[in-house]
Amino acid sequence: MPTAEDFKIGSTVGGKYRIEECLGQGGMGSVYRVTHLYLNKEFAMKAVNSCVTTDVAMQRFQQEAKTATLLNHPSLVQVHDFGVFDDATPYLVMDFIDGITFAEFLKQNGPISVDDVPVLFSQVCFALLSAHESGIVHRDIKPGNIMLCTKVARDAEGSVKIVDFGIAKLLFREAGEIQALTKTGEIFGSPLYMSPEQCIGDLVDHRSDQYSLGCVLFEMLTGTPPHVGPTALNTMMLHDTMKAPTLKEASLGKEFPPALERVVGKMLARSPADRYENIGEAALSLTKACAGDSSPGSSSRSGKSTLSRQSETVTLSTKQLTMIVASTAILGVALGALGMEFLHLRTATQPVPTASVTDSTLPQSGNSAAQPENLAAQPGNSAQPSESNDASFNPLDFSDPKTTHTETLKSLKNAGAVTSTISGTGASRRRTIIFPKFALGTVLEYRKTMPSRILSKAGGIRDFDASVPLTLDVGEIADAFIAMPSIVTKIPPDLFKGLFIRLPKSESGDEDEKSQSDLAATIRELRHWTNLESIGLHYFALNKGVFENLFLLDKLRCLELTHCRFDARKFADQKIWNKLAELGFNYCGNVDPLLARLSSSSNLQILNLIGSDYSAAALGSLRKCKQLVSLNLSSDKVDDEMIEAIKSINSVRILWLDGTKYKTEHIKKLLSFPGIDKIILLKERSPSGHDVFKDPRVIYKEY
Incomplete structure (x- = not known):
């Protein structure tokens, strides 16, 4: 039987799933659109590549399936089958969704209006509330993991779906099994939308998802996340140290209802204790805030909502609308570290990357190459601290x-003196x-x-x-x-x-x-x-x-x-x-x-000469x-x-340059x-x- 890396279109796997289309591939595995031959129904199927089926990866994959079985809400994707094919390839079968992610919608149509907020975000809030009541925290809420279903009326139940519970965390423990898989101190999530407690590796609860959803709401209304740093780690530090701007500030002066500003601000509070007690309360507050009278010039009263206006003018291809669970994070069950390196932690908004000298002859960059949304810490990394045992x-x-x-x-x-002791031998x-x-x-x-x-x-x-x-x-x-x-x-x-x-x-x-x-x-x-x-x-x-x-x-x-x-x-x-x-x-x-x-x-x-003034001479x-082998330049003066x-x-062998300043002929x-x-x-x-x-x-x- 072929492995997950090379399932053939039209072939049958597991005796009942016909492969219709490969929807995405990554280093960890592949996602396919399949047809269940006996039910004549389409599903999405994840399959792990044979090269990465380690014990930890298998445990995480199984944990994703177990987590998904606890979910029961119209706006949460359902898992229908889980198992291992004859060649030891693990697979997961779930709902296939025709839709477009919030990220795609925002990219194509721009920010939504205030009128759209209750329609879209109430469903998301109550779906997360259902998960939280089942003891599950998503931990990766972002625009790419929330979908608008194209075959369901906009105001109908289930028209919005939350996908990818691949790095979800159970709040309860099962004989230490889950704690071993998601240890305190491991950092999971997408830096643009991570809660402060996630960013510093602290314990998270349901209020972390509330913060992440607040970031999504902020971006859907303004077109930008609340915190964007030059590197992924810098962005994470901004979450932990800086108060979020207001919607008005982020949108360069657009007016929003004061009540909505307050609700979003509360969802984005740095301390979990300052957020809503549960995300259902946030949903009710959002609905009330958006129903109130808005100030003149507010985007909340525009005749038609963004969704209704765009539905009259935007035509999307089937390929664009074909999104499935975890389409933007292939098999999040074994996310790999992308080297969250940075040159320093600052609060300025300009990009400040750095190069770094390694043990090799050629120095490598110290700036993260990863797009912020794809960043996650490596599972099981021994550098992670254990949970503080000081109650x-x-x-x-x-x-x-x-x-x-x-x-x-x-x-x-x-304060008393800090103490440091070493125990164990060798690699331990x-x-x-x-x-x-x-x-x-x-x-x-x-x-x-x-x-x-x-x-x-x-x-x-x-x-x-x-x-x-x-x-x-x-x-x-x-x-x-x-x-x-x-x-x-x-x-x-x-x-x-x-x-x-x-x-x-x-x-x-x-x-x-x-x-x-x-x-x-x-x-x-x-x-x-x-x-x-x-x-x-x-x-x-x-x-x-x-x-x-x-x-x-x-x-x-x-x-x-x-x-x-x-x-x-x-x-x-x-x-x-x-x-x-x-x-x-x-x-x-x-x-x-x-x-x-x-x-x-x-x-x-x-x-590194970023943002400083210097002459050509x-x-x-x-x-x-x-x-001198690595030079990092950022200057408004770029000439012959x-x-x-x-x-x-x-x-100099490595040049770091501001790509917005240097033209093709310069390069x-x-x-x-x-x-x-x-x-x-x-x-x-x-x-x-x-x-x-x-x-x-x-x-x-x-x-």
Whole structure:
């Protein structure tokens, strides 16, 4: 019998399913439209590829089937059969749906009107409520997983369907089986729509789906998700640290009913406790909010709803409407990690990718190549922390405006020392860290470029694979962290290899002298951190003491400055610049004097210049940097002089460029230069149809 990878159209599998069409294929398996020969009815069938039928994959696939059998609602897809073919290929048979996803509808028709909200989202809310009452959390609610059925009246029950419960989580436990498959700390979902608790690997409940649906509703009304960062991990951090904008702000001034703004804002509350108790309450509130009188110019009273207007003008092909469960996430039961790497965590909206040096000869990019919707953590990754076994762990919410700076300082002052112990031997070695009961920030996995995926909060008792190096992002407590440098000495000196300190964006643009001296004192204390290799500073005004103390950090090899203010001419002579292998000046004003100084560096390998100002002459001076292999540029000034400056830097093999600024002729010219191995272009979406795009050296990364 053929395997899932090569089922033939027209063939019969399992003695009763005729293969009609392959609807999608991926590394994990395939999805087919099939006909049940005895019932003469069409279904959708998932089948796992033979190469990935590991025990864990099989368990996850079986868990998806078991989860689906608990679902019983007109707006939830039903599973009709599950089993294993004679060749050991597991399969899952479910409803075949003719329809179009919310994502496709939005792409083709634009945002919906307020009048459409009750029709569409009430069904989704009550379908999720049904799942939640059965103990199931979807965990991947997004526009691609909600469908409009084309053969059902718009206002009829079941005209909207939620699909793909492939990464759903049961709230109850069955002898630990499910806990083993979806461990606390694993990150599942799509970053544009993930709840803050999902983003940081915390436990999730039904209120996580409510947040994700709030993101979908927000996008369907405005055309954009509430949070969009330059990388997937950056987007996740925005969910965790930033309040969602209003509908009016996101839609550039369009008016919405105030009651609707309040409902959406409540669904998007960062703390689960601040959301609706259940999603049924959200449905009722949405209906009431949309039924009220809207303000003048509101999109809620347009004569006809978006759906009714578009039904008169839009004709979709059968192929466009043929969507099935999990069509956008083939076999989500064994989602693979796509390397959630990032250069830093920031709140600015401009894309700030970075390149990273690996152990190979050619440095690889540290920016995630994945589209945000396709991102998920690798199942069973041993770097994930275990659930905190401190039952009283209840971190202080430092993002809450009610939490004062004084309270934060008091918490830090009274905090005990962080302890770290290693147990086990060989590959089973584990590191157990006991943090204060409040969170010091977030623990990330460290890689070569100050980077990587979130592991857990830095609070309570946490457990990690001892072989995984760690980074600390102090996040919301940054101002208190630098105001009390002694906190550094409470952390084991060999614990962290990377550190992020990100002040909130200053409205005035100025920090006082005390803030600068506090930062300098904190960095001086960091000399006790014997493994520290990377530091990222955001929204700081920097003085001489900061640079001098950075130089004294023996192992420091990577420094990323973002939205930092300092006089480049005044500090160009600092010794720190010649010490670094990787350096970033992102949104730091004019950096010409620094580029001139860096021209004499014998260590610099990676340089990021995103959003900063520089001249072609200053850039060209980097031709003296014989070790510089990766250059990340973003400049509004792209002309022949700038292209020639890039050409003169013979050592550069990888170029990161803003794909919206560089034209086709620029790319062709750059490709003609000897030594260029890769040009990574950042764009909103990958283009096609031109010869230059077919060059294997040109790589598109979407942001």
